[in-house]
Amino acid sequence: MKKYIGTRLIESLAAILVITILVFALTHMSGSPVDALLPQDATQDQIDALVAQWGLDQPLAVQYLTFLKNALAGDFGDSLKWRGYSAMGVVLDRFPQTLLLGGVAVAISVIVAIPLGVMAAMNRNGPLDRGAQIFSLFGQSVPQFWFAILLIWFLAVALQLVPTSGSGSWRHLILPAIAMAWFQIAALSRLTRSAMLDVLDAEYIKLARVKGVREARVVWVHALRNAAVVPLTYFGVLAGSVLTGSVTIETVFSWPGLGWVAIEAIRARDFPVVQAVVVIFAIIYIVSNFLVDILNAYIDPRVRS
């Protein structure tokens, strides 16, 4: 187990390193950073100063190492849009908001999707299964922003149950969290269903029944314990969808998290902040996949050894 964690840890660190190379390369591929950092009518003095400040006259490898060194220290330079703040400062300031929204959305989707998937499998081709199928077809085919707007119109405007957008109270959290969870529930419940159907056919499920184990325990313990590996692996993907989802959802609901920062920074050509956001997104994604793998090993003894 220790060796397994060690290997995965090294893989994760390597992945993060590759990401920094990509981010660095992108900066240079999208034209000289000077164009991004300075207004069109900048003077030659300003340009020279910037080139010196950023070390742009150095060889690429040196530039990358400097970038990496600074990045490791969390230093991506100062934000251009939010004057007086460091890029990392802006990102870290908004990070908890995204974490809160994503966490609540994931919690909702797990609480709804896993039981829904299990019950759909038990009720194979019955009304509940069909209902869940239609629900998830809808959830997976409808664009997230459109569904978000639908939610606003229905729950916030027509029924006036919750505020349309903004942040500040738990009531502001409801709409964006549902909008974000919706797509995840659709995918996760289908995954759980098919994993359960596979497992329920297994001989060891029959053996549990032969032993006289109660049906509820057969399903929720003997079967789900094995089926859970599949939706759990999907958690890594979920983390990704929370991040990408946050860009749409946070914009629609004006939720001041990382996704919102990303869009604002891109609009303002705030290069340092965009870099910081991308690196942080990548790290979240890699860390959550790492955690999923550890959890997987904990649940499935075959992975462990």
Added chain:
Amino acid sequence: MKDTFTETVLEVRGLTTTISGKRGEFTAVENVDLTLKRGETLGLVGESGSGKSLTGLSLLRLVPKPAARIAAGSVVLDGIDLMSLTEDQMRQVRGRKISMILQDPQTSLNPSFTVGSQIAEALALHTDTPRKSLRDKAIEMLRRVRVAAPEHRVDAYPHQMSGGMRQRAVGAVAISCAPDVIIADEPTTSLDVTVQAQYIRLLQELQRESGMGIIFITHDFGIVAKVCHRLAVMYAGQIVETGPVAQIFDQPLHPYTRALLSSVPKLHGQIGRLPSIEGTPPPLWDRPRGCKFSPRCPLADHRCRNEEPPTVDSPAPDGSEHWARCWKPEAI
């Protein structure tokens, strides 16, 4: 094997199980009668798809849902008709009074739980073993099925054990609550020959210790000759002949049994797996009228092909039951 068994532990009458699928509803187990005495081993043989496993599962009322359904019959275990029990009462019987070693024991252990906990689960369900001693009891069970170093194996996961060892662990689960009847569904087909022989010896020892009745489902006449006292031959969902093993080997009544045995050498000689017979069994959803074996039977005539054959009795010299469903039982 001259043992005589007197006390009936399991009596099955008219057991009928149907399957509904794309081809509509058809009968997969038809009107099965079986009698099992305490301490006795009853062999159940027949070609693949003849309904042996489904018969075993029907006895436990665990036929695959929703396709299969037990349509009729009584299964009396220790004087209790299992068919009249509620699902909850039936659950108490499973594992405690009647148990089954499934056809593929290699995959019958749950990969996510230790072997010990899977044995302990049955004990916790059906016995009043205190929680603290469950582990010790599980170790004891592993020891009884001759697993080496049971103190260590108890905490092992199935994938950490060899095939033979897993097989034994499945056996330990089955015997953990000392059931009166065990149905062993081809428990040795996936094992190599030496391990197979050891496992069969083990089952026999356990039977001697506890006096349980065993229904041994197999393809292998060698095993039948070695371990079974009585034999039931199944064809296309029906029992076509049943009687003491020696008697059937000497004087088979049914042409199907005779055909099965014809290519098998002497009882004590080298006896191999179920030999193949000319033709194939009919699909269960499209069985012929009259005798189900008639299309393959060299003796079949018009009556065989149109009328359900009668049951013909030919008791063994010691008076024990031996009958066949046939219009032309050969040994009479």
